Amino acid sequence: MDFTLVEEEQMLADVVGRFVEKEYDFEARRRLAASPQGWSDAHWSTLAEMGVLALNVPQDHGGLGMGPVETMLVMEAFGRGLVLEPFVSSAVIGAKLIGRAGHKARKAELLAGIADGSLKTALATLEPGARFDLWNVSTRAEATRDGFVLNGRKGVVLHGDSADILLVSARTAGEQADKHGITLFAVDARAQGVSVKGFPALDGQRVAEVVLNGVRVDPQAVIGTIDQGYALLEWTVDQGIFALCAEAVGAMSRLSDLTFEYLRTRKQFGSPIGKFQALQHRAADILTAVEHAKSIVYFAAAKLGEDDDLAAHRAVTAAKALIGRSARFVAQQAVQLHGGMGMTDELAVGWYVKRLTCIDMTWGNTEHHVELYGAFL
Incomplete structure (x- = not known):
């Protein structure tokens, strides 16, 4: 399975990555989360102008008609910055559900609103x-x-x-x-x-x-x-779960970067603590967990891109179960390696841990999805 990004996909990842890097430094994100609305209208307008909100809207309704790979790239970048805007609710779930089964008389209006950012679901x-x-x-x-x-x-x-x-x-x-x-x-x-x-x-x-x-x-x-809406509901939730799994990969990746940087700069007994072999082993375990999570998200993206809802459902269920475990491990290791300061509000690490915890609890935690996958077997 070839996971090499084509030029257009790499350009999308770069553009969204620059947006997150510019707009979502840690302190700005904290202030935005504490605001009454909890996210930024200016950011939402920027995402609409970039065409990001139109990714999952069909082309015949003014969108770009992209697939799961593009959603994955956007959500990975959003995970690195802990983006607060309602992208998953509107531009993934809303666009996918209405595009697939919305009433013909209202579909065009709703999808156009999602694409230009004037309507949120x-x-x-x-x-x-x-x-x-x-x-x-x-x-x-x-x-x-x-x-x-x-x-x-x-x-x-x-x-x-x-x-x-x-x-x-x-x-x-x-x-x-x-x-x-x-x-x-x-x-x-x-x-x-x-x-x-x-x-x-x-x-x-x-x-x-x-x-x-x-x-x-x-x-x-x-x-x-x-x-007969249950199958459609299950398919819709799978789209949202997949997006959250991709976000979790981005969050874990950024959390591991923060942890490795701390190991390189924090000194004890006159040397960076990253030189201690025991901590190097733990850093390697963190990196392995992140790569496992990234691999299964790529697998789920491939299955979602095929015309087989059952295979896609199984892949998303497996991804949610594995990523929940990986996220818990990476979060625990990051906090322990940072010491007591790892859970303070003043340090970004604690907020990544909170986000990963909430992702695990959204639409079924690890144990729930393990049970669902067991039913397939």
């Missing part, structure tokens, strides 16, 4: 008490003469408080834990009956709790086929 699927089970849906969508009425709650919605459109999973048939009977809807976040309460997560990223109380939507809000 958020996937509202997990519910209180359901843990990571996508099929455990108690939110109901009752059919009416002119559409549907939605009632329910969604928890930990990534960038839900900045979304214009909420991509909601709701039950139109069956019992709470049935995979059949789930339907996806595009819901206006400002519609009557929609309540969104945003707050910062452990890593500074914004999440939200969403309550739907008698929210009326028309038939054009349906994404995909009524009662």
Whole structure:
């Protein structure tokens, strides 16, 4: 399998890398995370002008129609800078889901808005008490003469408080834990009956709790086929998980760089501590873990680029499980090698550890995905 980047891919990686290097020094990122919105409108406009937000939008709707490799390159760069903008929620999940199954009457408008940055989406699927089970849906969508009425709650919605459109999973048939009977809807976040309460997560990223109380939507809000939305939901979450895995690789890579630099400069007994053989072995283990994570993300990118949803799902599940373990190991080693200062807010190391921890807990932690992969076997 040839993982050599072609010229256009390398140019994309370089452009996004320069953006992150310029705009996301550690102190600037801390101030931005502490702001009420938690991310920058100026950065979002810059990403739109660069064409990054249009990567996953089909070409016939004003986008670039790129694939998973391009998403991987962007997310690796974002991981190195701990970028806060809602790229995954809108430019990956929103663009992919609406592009694949959005209602024909609304698809063009929504995708154009995603591509130019004027419209943001958020996937509202997990519910209180359901843990990571996508099929455990108690939110109901009752059919009416002119559409549907939605009632329910969604928890930990990534960038839900900045979304214009909420991509909601709701039950139109069956019992709470049935995979059949789930339907996806595009819901206006400002519609009557929609309540969104945003707050910062452990890593500074914004999440939200969403309550739907008698929210009326028309038939054009349906994404995909009524009662048969679970497979589409699973595919959509896979796109988001893959992007987060790529981000984790970037974060681990930067965290290892910071750690190696500390080993080269911190002196004890008159010598850099990096000269001690025991610490050299630990540094080698860190580098090995990062390379393992990078390899499986490349593998997942290759599978996502093929026309086989089951193989792609297996690859993404394996990637999430392995990267969770690698990220935990790299984070623990980085903190230990930095000593007690490794977990202080004043040092970047602690924020990378927090971000990697939150990535592991998003849409299923390591143990959850190990169980899912075991079911394939």
